[in-house]
Amino acid sequence: MDLQVIATGSAGNCYVLRAGGAHGQSLLLDAGLPIAQIIRAVKGWDRIVGCLITHEHQDHAKSAVEIARRGIWTYATKGTIEAINPANGPLKPAQLRSAKCLQSITIGDFTVIAFQTEHDAAEPCGWLIRYDPTDETVVYATDTYYLRHTFPGVHYWIVECNHTDTILQQQLENGDLDAALRTRLVKSHMSLRRLCDALEANDLTETRAIILVHLSDERSDEKAMVEAVKEVTGIDDVWAAEAGETYQLRLTPF
């Protein structure tokens, strides 16, 4: 598998999870950019069989309806769909499809399950994704200050690491961050500390790689985050996602 990062962070999130080599299928993870930009950036548009949306915020769902209108099965929770489409009336069949948390859905060669996340949105979710031909399993969790579930047998994690508590505290003391925004951040986005706790709560025996996403521009420290996650998990392949990069996800190191 590999993960193409088209955009990551509060200005837009869009990723392509590509499985099965040159002729395999792909999933779009979030669609938080203008549609033309997504189509231009995606390598292998005709291989995309589905799109998974985490919540209605524009940096994740800007083009969700446009993607669905192009015939790609696009899933979100009911609450997210209603929040995306308040003025559009009843959805047409070609538009967004509703996913219930903890119920599995088959999309081409993938089986996906939405799970509840903790964010200031209507019904946010993350996605547990399995590529059935190889059983490779991925967790995609972003815009959540906490993970209430643990996940057995995950090979690859695509998880938010938004800020560090140290930087937040420094900015608060320097007057660079007001108390209300700090409160919002710690109740909506994942800190390094909480991510480490969440990863430690899981059995990582099968884990091969961890990709940190949605880093804050002003309140993250990429190097320190990568090092801290490596240390806590014992996993060598930990990367901070950068727009335009593609990350190889392999079960074996060769």
Ligand SMILES: [Zn+2]
């Ligand atoms: Zn976001």
Ligand SMILES: [Zn+2]
């Ligand atoms: Zn959000």
